[in-house]
Amino acid sequence: MALNILIVDDSPVMRSFIRRVVGLTGLDIGEICEAGHGREALAVLGVRWMDLVLTDINMPDMNGEELLRHMEQDELLRTVPVIVVSTDASVNRVQKMMALGARGYVTKPFAPDSLAAEMERALEVTHA
């Protein structure tokens, strides 16, 4: 079944880049949706089923950490795997986001292959 992907990043050019990488993964991709911050992401998740969320951390209005907290509090949304895509490679941040429920963490800059591999890993975990 085709996978719906939600890309959450306040940078339009970064969303375009990730969209392009997602298209190159070889995965069966259905709909790719975009959101500029966590609140927009929750609005999308409220009306469409997403199989995977790729989110930045530093965003206005609602950041990636708050988005993860909201998703974890929702019985349905907590089952959706989230991969964090961030410039912050600090050990504290990675541990914190994983503890909040993130299924993967990719640090910018990243090679397209590394994001694709993390997506496949997160989705296999989900569908196992």
Next chain:
Amino acid sequence: MLEPATRIDEQLGSVTRAVLETMFFTEPGGLTTEDSDLALPRLAVMLRFRGSPSGDLSLSVTRAAMAPLAAAFLGEDEVSPTQVDEMACELANMLCGSLVSRLETRMSFDLSSPTLITPEAALAPRAGEVSRQSCELAHGTLTVVLSLDADG
């Protein structure tokens, strides 16, 4: 504990090269502390980081150099001036995040949203400046300046 200045210079150069090669598929030329084409039209971006240390990073790049970088990043033949501006902001964001992650590998930090500033402001000497690196690109020069707060 902060790195010595020469180590920060090395880290800034290394981060700049890694970001350009990995995300923009561009191999920069040699690193220098001099910017050779100040007379050309440029755009500039600054963002602040808060953590341990705190400070700001500014970037100045010739428009002629930024446009092909944006095109390579987006996989498009042509890009709009707005996309070039957004791309410069994202480049600054990635450079700053990568650099601060290397300066302090354990503590997390917060980045402000990158904002466009005048090239003069980006390149002016500042209190707390610890590193300034320029690299040659295909159509101009990219200069990155790192400053740390006095208490950072």
